[in-house]
Amino acid sequence: MPDIPEDRSYTKDHEWAQQAQAGRWRIGxxxxxxxxxxxxxxxELPATGVKLDANEPLGSVESVKAVSEIYMPLGGTVTAVNDTLADSPEQVNEDPxxxxxxxxCTPSGAVNEDGLLTAAEYAEYVRRESEE
Known part of the structure; x- marks a missing residue:
């Protein structure tokens, strides 16, 4: 079973969002x-200052298997990008x-977590998806 921390919200596209400092949300x-x-x-990640809607592609990840889109779990403006991934993309594997x-990002309004899953809901979703 994959690691699923309790302190964040999840999407069915397998992104996580965690409230960070001063109203910012960290996404991975x-x-x-x-x-x-x-x-x-x-x-591939967006530049800071870019505004994105929830479920809009924010970038992509290329692996030895495929290139996959990454989607915004919530709408907002990108305030920071993890620049270390340019030289060390393996960090996504080593410490997701x-x-x-x-x-x-800074949310564009009140964060609507209705579309996001709790850790328990996400664990159940992953379990069902793994059985298919």
Whole structure:
């Protein structure tokens, strides 16, 4: 079973969102996603200042298996990008919930977590998806 921390919200596209400092949210890929991708070799992320809607592509991850889109779990403006991934994309595999984070954003309004899953809901979703 993949690691699923309780302190963040998840999407069915296997991204996570965690409230960080001063109203910012940090976004990354889940442990399940990085395992499915295999070794990550390149990460494409947006520039700071870019405004994105929830479910809009924010970038992509290239692995030895495929190139996959990454989607915004919530709408907002990109306030920080994990620049270390340019030289060390393997951080997404090695520490998906820590040093492998992708971006930080400031939500464009009140964060509507209705479309996001709790850790327990996400664990159940992953379990069902793995059975298919």
């Amino acid at each position: 890929l889940t442990d399940f996603a990085q395992r499915q991708l295999g070794d990550v070799v390149y990460v 919930y820590g040093d492998g984070w992708l971006i930080e």
